[in-house]
Amino acid sequence: MITSPEDKGQQRALDRYREAAAEFQSGNVPPTMTGYWLMKKDHAAHERTWRDVEGSLAWLTRIYESSPPMERPDGLKAYSSLDTKVEYAADVLPHGVDVSWVYYTPSDNLVSYSVVCCPNRFHPEISCPLSPPA
Numbered sequence: 001m002i003t004s005p006e007d008k009g010q011q012r013a014l015d016r017y018r019e020a021a022a023e024f025q026s027g028n029v030p031p032t033m034t035g036y037w038l039m040k041k042d043h044a045a046h047e048r049t050w051r052d053v054e055g056s057l058a059w060l061t062r063i064y065e066s067s068p069p070m071e072r073p074d075g076l077k078a079y080s081s082l083d084t085k086v087e088y089a090a091d092v093l094p095h096g097v098d099v100s101w102v103y104y105t106p107s108d109n110l111v112s113y114s115v116v117c118c119p120n121r122f123h124p125e126i127s128c129p130l131s132p133p134a
Contacts, residue, residue: 030112034098035123037116044129053093056115057086060101067111069103079103089115096121 023029026042037043050056064082072078080088089099093115100114118128 033123034100034114034116035120035126037114038118038120038123038126038129041129046130049130053090056093056099057089060089060099060113060115061086063111063113064101067105067109069111070106070108093117098122 024031025040031037031040048059050059061082064085069079085101093099096117096119098114098116098120100112102110102112104110118126120126
């Protein structure tokens, strides 16, 4: 039973939290941790689910090449090279470490995409949304 205005405020906050938590799985709000993408079952797709690292590296490379990062006007590097990014991803993905690439394109759009390992090293309690194709 709510007896004071403070209790009503707490109840409203709790109700909003429950509403937001229910919307999270199907909404467009990105998660605060990469492993939480596994909870967004509506965002899972078989064509973006792999059993091997090579498939995920090819996908990362395709996205990068279709929307390359901006180049600095002074000629200095704004971001790591594609080769460096792929080398890092190839090293850490087999160990269950998620990979996120985030950068600005020449048109000043922010591009952000991730490969999330499943089962996830840091969130083993979250089940995989899809089984990878055989």
